[in-house]
Amino acid sequence: AKCKQGESFSEGKIVPYGDISISPSAGILNYGQGLFEGLKAYRTQMGRITLFRPEQNALRMQMGADRLCMTPPSVDQFVEAVKQTVIANKKWVPPLGKGTLYIRPLLIGSGAVLGIASAPEYMFVVYVSPVGNYHKVSSGLNLKVDHTYRRAHTGGTGGVKSCTNYSPVVKSLREAKSAGFSDVLFLDAATGRNIEEVSTCNIFVVKENIMSTPPISGTILPGITRKSISELARDIGYQVQERDVSVDELLEAEEVFCKGTAVVVRAVESVTFYETKIKYITGENALSTKLHVMLTNIQMGVVEDTKDWMVEI
Ligand code: PMP
Helix, strand or coil: CEEECCCCCCCCCCCCCCCCCCCCCEHHHHHCCEEECCEEEEECCCCCEEEECHHHHHHHHHHHHHHCCCCCCCHHHHHHHHHHHHHHCHHHCCCCCCCEEEEEEEEEECCECCCCCCCCEEEEEEEEEEECCCCCCCCCEEEEEECCCCCCCCCCCCCCCEHHHCHHHHHHHHHHHHCCCCEEEEECCCCCCEEEEECCEEEEEEECCEEEECCCCCCCCCCHHHHHHHHHHHHCCCEEEECCCEHHHHHCCCEEEEEECCCEEEEEEEEEECCEEEECCCCCCCHHHHHHHHHHHHHCCCCCCCCCCEEEC
16 A cells, blocks of 8 residues: 555555565665564464454554654554455465464655655555464574674664664674574663663563563564563563663573564573573473463464454454
């Protein structure tokens, strides 16, 4: 669907997957005026197709649109576009246990703009791709704490899902992977002393039954999984603290784990900071395993969705 500045989105249409054509002077190509979202369609035990809290993705896109001066789709338009795209691609939703259908909504400045300003026209696109189960309980992540590259700066766009947040990550991730790590953990740009987030997920640090996670202060993405897992953990009696977490505290933790739409909940097996490598609790006794089961049981329709998180298609 398209929308001119100051107007609202018109009805969209379903088209076969393929290239889209935009002006060379489009806001997205010149000034990175673009946002994306990521969510999944699940096949439940009863054979239904559901979405997990899609209105949360819609609201996050609205927050991002405000930061990047774009007109976003309404929550209803967003959710409806996601639903219609999933319906049109129903045959690609994997069977229960075999994966999910990953959904990628994009909002871009598609209109031509030469000076630095918001593009006069925006495009909202949704595409999908089946993905396998990312999570293996038996294997945790081996993270490298990146002490060279920063992902987000105070006052920047780190707190919204802007395309440009991911360009600084590519090199950092490539270097970490070629050194044998599975992912990168970024530090805050201001002090370099506190942890922020991993390339595509938020992080929790556990010690003495207290789960701590960096606060939402504009430099990390307010993850929907982060929020949901915090709620589930509180339900079973854990204390969840949102506050600055230093690298020292990370290195002294008992357990560390990540959560996000792609990884769901995933244990961190080790963290490496310069020459120091620390190992953490993983496997059956880990809190992350328990929370992973709690969340996926809701998503797969194994237990009753008492929180009204799932939206049926
Ligand atoms: N941080 C970053 C940088 C991400 O890209 C993501 C994935 N959207 C997350 C955190 C986790 O967010 P969510 O739980 O909403 O997927």
